[in-house]
Amino acid sequence: MRSSLAAKLNTALSWGLLVLLVAPALVAIPVSLTPKRFLSFPTNELSLQYYDKLFASPEWMSSFWQSSVIGLASTVLATSIGTLCAIGLWRVSSRAGEVVRAILLLPLVIPPIIAAMAFSRLFVPLGLIDSYSGLILAHTVLSAPLVLITVSASLAGFDPRLEQASRSLGASNWVTMRRVIMPGIKPGILAGAVFAFISSWDEIVVTLFLSKFSVYTLPRRMWNGIRENTDPTVAAAAVVLMAVTLVAFAIWALASRRGKPAQ
Amino acid sequence: MRLPIQSGWLLVLPFLLLVGGLFLGPILNILWLSVTDPTPGLGNYAQLVTSDTLGRILWTTIRVCVICTVFSVLFGYSIAYAMVHAAGPTQSRMLSLLLVSFWISVLVRTFSWLMLLGRNGVVNSGLEALGIISQPIPFMRNELGVLIGMIHYMVPYAVLPILASMQSIDGRVVQASRSLGATGAQTLWRVYLPLTRAGVVAASLLVFIINLGFYVIPAVLGGGKVLMVAEYISVQVLVTLQWGTAAMLAALLLFGVLTLLFIMSRFMKLSTVFGGART
Known part of the structure; x- marks a missing residue:
């Protein structure tokens, strides 16, 4: 009896905590609607002027496109090499393979500040600092491990005999891959792609070290806005940044819900 | 074959x-x-003993990491416990909230905390309006603000490994404990907690590892007053251009992270830790 009361209290507490986890981030929404000239909460009326300002600003807009280009390009790269690698490790399935997997997951857990130092040290002599290719490559390295994880999770539920059957019926390696394996692990690939995009779209620490003038992503410009802490346009930018993340997240959630009964 | x-x-x-x-x-x-910049040798590492600044920064980093880890794991355990014991649809709603917060940009959250915790922020003016405080509580430019921001960021990371370990528990074990006469508290303490030990250890280490190299929240909410390793490294590289010192700190950080990762791998596979994010 007592434990069930404790469990109920714990459930209530957990709901409170979960709401607290999400709610503070939403504060950017009212701040972005302020009619005042400084960062503040609206009191009497709401105004969309800072969204007008955001979408009319060539700087913010160029950052928006740069982030999109870098995000999409690194997603395509990370999803391709991450998926291939997951299939490879699944086929190998040996102790050596697991060691390699652990090494390939390192970019997820090594502090971004160390990655930032490493990339900037490497990119200076290569002329990749402050370039699209530099950031795309860096973001690919950081996000491909996410694809490796999600695709591997899909492969864990994939029957290897399907692949053997396909090959023994005469399908080539490539046809087996494209027609048998890929359709079976589509949810994992999609989840990986979504997570890879979000991680590039939000990335700031490595970007701080690699971008100077010509490449200035949305988080990079927001970083300046946050440090100056005066212009409410940064609140509107935060809302747009968050909205894109949530749309990507919703795509994944809808697709994984639809995919579930079939699994 | x-x-x-x-x-x-x-x-x-x-x-x-x-x-x-x-x-x-x-x-x-x-x-x-x-070990080579500016001169070959262990000069950079010797600073660890000679420099008071470095000692203070390392101590701040470790203190903040420990406090943040304790709270994140406590909250994480409570949430994971509630999730495992919730019915299917409720559980997936809770998971959605958790994952949304997991994926919301750290920059957006940091910005929001600036708005909430400032001298005239929502929290202070709310508490003042309620008559609870007469002076605004200083949240910014001190450890309190940094801790609030970091714990808030780390809770989902703590939940996922604990959730994975709770999901693998056979529910009948708990029933057996209760039917043999153990109270709820005894069951939690003597049966449930030991069974989820791997998850708790993995969660603590994961949170600690991520905290060690945390940059954005300490840099913005600490406002230069709560100097942690990552921010100091960035100042060395971007402002004073002392790559040697920065590299030494990075080596130290890397050594710490890899050691903890190795210990963590004894308890839980890294892919399981993150794999908990998938339903």
């Missing part, structure tokens, strides 16, 4: 080359730099 082994490794190769060439190689270069 198995395919020739080369075909598998061939698919691994692009990723391996990319990580080796663009990530691990340059990191080795940083390690090398820590």
